[in-house]
Amino acid sequence: MNLARDVEAVERAVWQDMFAAAPAPFRDDAGLSHRRFDGALAIAAANIPDTQFSRAFAFGIDAPTDERELDNAIAFLRATGAPCWWLQPAPEERALIAAIEARGFNRTTRQWAKFVRRLDVDATVSTSLSVAQISAEQGDAFGAIVCEAFGAPPPLALWLKALIGRPNWRLYVASVDGVPVSAAAMWSDGDFAWYGIAGTNTAGRGRGGQTAVLARLINDARASGARLLVAETGEKQPGAVSTSFDNMIRQGFTVAYLRPNYAPPEQC
Structure with missing residues (x-):
């Protein structure tokens, strides 16, 4: 079992279904859109200035990511008009990260902590x-x-x-x-x-x-x-309070990996 791929696949299924569930009036007002690019999922909320609703992730979980998939996801997110958005490659996707950085994307200071809890x-x-x-x-x-x-x-x-x-x-x-x-x-x-x-x-x-x-x-x-419960929250910063992070640790979750966020050059 590849834990990172399983975790990314769960998140992809959750957000794809969540976007599909949005009622039409809200979907239109919020500017919601989503699209699959091979394995990756890109989601966008043009009128909600929050990157959790505008990002692309789950690259490479079904097959190795090629640069066409990456460029198509970038083009889609730019075209949505979302004011801020991220690319979120899994840390093991080293070639993908290099390709993202070669396109001028900048890594944010705070990563996402991807949590798992085994349900034994x-x-x-x-x-x-x-x-x-x-x-x-x-x-x-x-x-x-x-x-x-x-x-x-x-x-x-x-x-x-x-x-x-x-x-x-x-x-x-x-x-x-x-x-x-x-x-x-x-x-x-x-x-x-x-x-x-x-x-x-x-x-x-x-x-x-x-x-x-x-x-x-x-x-x-x-x-x-x-058998496995998946969650995510922002990486805990030194000296900062993170209630959600601490609650999950207390309830038996562990950090499976830290996933970087990359912002496009026009946002930096």
Whole structure:
């Protein structure tokens, strides 16, 4: 098993399905588009200035990447009009990284940490919060938590709500006295699961909501038959606080690898 390829393939499946799920009004307003280039997936949100929604990744996981695939992905992202976007080669793709750098792309100072957790043991947590998988009726609360946590525009909640009930997806909230304060999503298919879209609102900070949601999600993924849970967050910087990074470490995740981000020369 090539761990990096499995991890990249899971992320590709998640984001391809997430973009496919976007309701038409939101998709058009946000300028969403996505396209496969051989193995690589390029996604773009022309009207959302956040690089997590505009990037190309999963190069070389189905077959060796050639420069045509790279150039096609670059041309696609430039044509979308997204204000900021990245190329994200896996660190083992040395020839690809050299080709990216030869095109004038600049490596950002912070990489993405790609996490894995093997699902051979349950997660345990002591909490007074209640955690539940949500239905469509609770979709507004889920979206509101995530939008507040990330400072995202409220219409993004329409996109997140569209994931409820979609095959392979489960969305969760943790509540204090019946009031939702933390949220997270899981995608799963066969041996693999993914954890993300996780956030806590201001009222819920410091209550352990993310820890509680993550423990529930881990155990549900294990019960579904998945063997490996995948996640990502920004690389932890020296002296900086990274709650999501630390929460995953506490719940048994390990960093599989650090993936670099490359910005095009016109953004630097």
